[in-house]
Amino acid sequence: MTNVREWWRRGSALIWFSGATLALSLLMIVGLVGYIGAKGLGFFWPGAIVKVMTPQGPVLGEITGQEPDQLQFHVANRDLFGQDYRWLPRSDCKESTLPLDAVVVERLEYGPFIGRVRAVDQDGQVLPGEPLDNIRRLRPAAMALSRHIRALDKVEVGGLNRELEELRLELRGAAETARPALEAKVKVLGEKYEAAQARLDILRTQAAAVTVTLEAVDGQTKTIPMASIVRVVPSNAMGILGKTGAYLSRLWEFVADDPRESNTEGGIFPAIFGTVMMVLIMSVMVVPLGVLAALYVREYATQGWLLRTLRIAVNNLAGVPSIVFGVFGLGFFVYFVGGTIDRLFFKERLPAPTFGTGGILWAALTLALLTVPVVIVATEEALAAVPRNQREASLALGATRWQTLWNVVIPGAMPGILTGLILAMARGAGEVAPLMLTGVVKLAPSMPLDGSFPFLHLDRKFMHLGFHIYDVGFQSPNSEAAKPMVFMTALLLLLVVVILNLFALRLRARLRARLGGGAF
């Protein structure tokens, strides 16, 4: 009895309870990341291609789902079968085998094909030898050719297009006397454009010369150009090394490539890039804004009811639902500010808007507004934590108040300010709702940063991982195929946030080390 009382008096119960709560929180975080990771990362592993006989005929595919009485097969061949996935009663599945010649062919169109490769043709002639070997031999050249075509299309034809567009705008506003010269220029450019198109056509025919004939399990065949094959995975015939190779190649494609097939295939690089870009632009805007506001509030403003009201308002701002910020961003930044900029500086392009439509700048500004309370509060606390005696030391040496702020207080508060930035970035990177109103799109034709002048295109629309999750998960025509993409995208979003935070944390640690181990 006394032991229990003693135990209670020492607070052991509370210590155990708090420890358990911490463990539970950790478990939840690990569980969240682990679940998403397991669901997403497993998707790229080449699974066994199973062939079963059913009363309706043979079925070939990867088993992607199991229930007590039925199996889900990923049969692919959307263009032939109409659906990617099929549920089959277990009782119907007989004689299951793993055919060694079965392959998964990942294509640029219509999703993957599961079946076998029947033949490789060049200029209508069937090439001798093993078809898989022929693909291995000829694919690099075909890929190089199609890359060349893409580059030509984008750089040369795209560049000509841009020049033509600018000339047309110039022509629209030009005086009568200047017209003939401009028109001549347009004509020259037009001819160049035609020539480039003709060259492209030749290359395209050349690329279409090598074709691959695929055969589905039910005997239907499909002939596709070699250049539209992304990858051939004969997973039943592969060892662990080959599978690992295919896995890494798929993973790299996911991280580094552009999306295909309304985002359900290919990579999400533009979304990663857009997210990072947007968060960085937001950070560049939110830090000066928040720090200057906090500096005035903490160091210069007279404390009183007005300031108290202001503090309450700022704190409440942090609680406003983010979609409200989106509405504000659309109304104020996009329509009002952007519209005004268009009227003043981009008059010749109207009615097509330049800044008067959603874009990465407006999205970043809206998120800066959303996260500025976090920075203000963190900065205020960091400023208050700078020891009074350091300020006094500076003032006693004849420094003005501003010099003291700039040389002693702000450097001392820098780690705290960075804490605010970290919180703001984490919040900003995860917001989706306001972006949908201010500039995010399902598929952006070009990135906000590229090789054409002025390199940073703040008016462009962009892709975002958070929105990508929503779009792939809910707006996709092929939701079953998109499910693993949702998990993978979520995992990457987490990763992007973690990496951005680690970067800021490192910066903070270095600053702290320079400050001599001051604790915040």
Place this chain on the structure above:
Amino acid sequence: MSAGETMTEFDSQPAVPEPTRASTDYTGAPPQVTTKRISDIPLTDTAVLKAQSLLRIQDLNLFYGQKQALFDINLEVRTHSVMSLIGPSGCGKSTLLRCLNRMNDLVGNVRISGSVKVGEDDIYDPAVDVISLRKRMGMVFQKSNPFPKSIYENVAYGLRIQGVKDRAVLDEAVERSLIGSGLWDEVKDRLKESGLGLSGGQQQRLCIARAMAIQPEVLLMDEPCSALDPLATSRIEELIFELKRNYTIVIVTHNMQQAARVSDFTAFFWMGKLIETGLTEMLFTNPRVRMTEDYISGRFG
């Protein structure tokens, strides 16, 4: 007795005690002559006795809002002497010290009457530039407060904010100040390291060096040894002894022995009033006011 006479008595009759003007504010026991001696009190340098007054505080009253913290203070500090301010906690000695470089301006709701003169300039004259005043009055604080910067940058700070960019000038000032504060030999090889990495005593000497770098006329020290161990304290005390050759020093201390060891003059405060002031050896051996004796002999405070 007028205020002007309070301090001039040392020149004529240093050994004869007289009741001071401040003592009339004291309503306790009447002034009493004692014959107490403290053996380690150094004899005051005669040069100090002949020196002119650099700081003159006249009829200084200070109010925090409605509350009066200092009452009619009259005090003079001679050039190149050490004046220690003693008294129990809350007696106003630190407040007085902070009046001398107008650090009290930073606290809202402070009202001051009377005058404080440095040389010929009244520092509370509205025309006075507080910034340039503070350059003339170096300050060392109770708790060592180096900036979270390198040792070099700590010492160079005062000059940098004055706009000095010449590396040679800065190097020279840093070396001179660190030598002056007796820290040079200990830190000359690690000037780029953080000032916060030094020990407590070294940090305090760094702060003294920082104050010296802008070449002030007066050094104000607010209990500079209260957070230090005896060894570090004795280093600082030796330093103060050397510093008074070039600086006029006002030091607030709780440690009576310290006041006796380092200062030429001592002023005893109680409840915002200046009770007694005089040559340190006189005040400690022969206090004129009963209360001073009670305090220095440890009967209260």
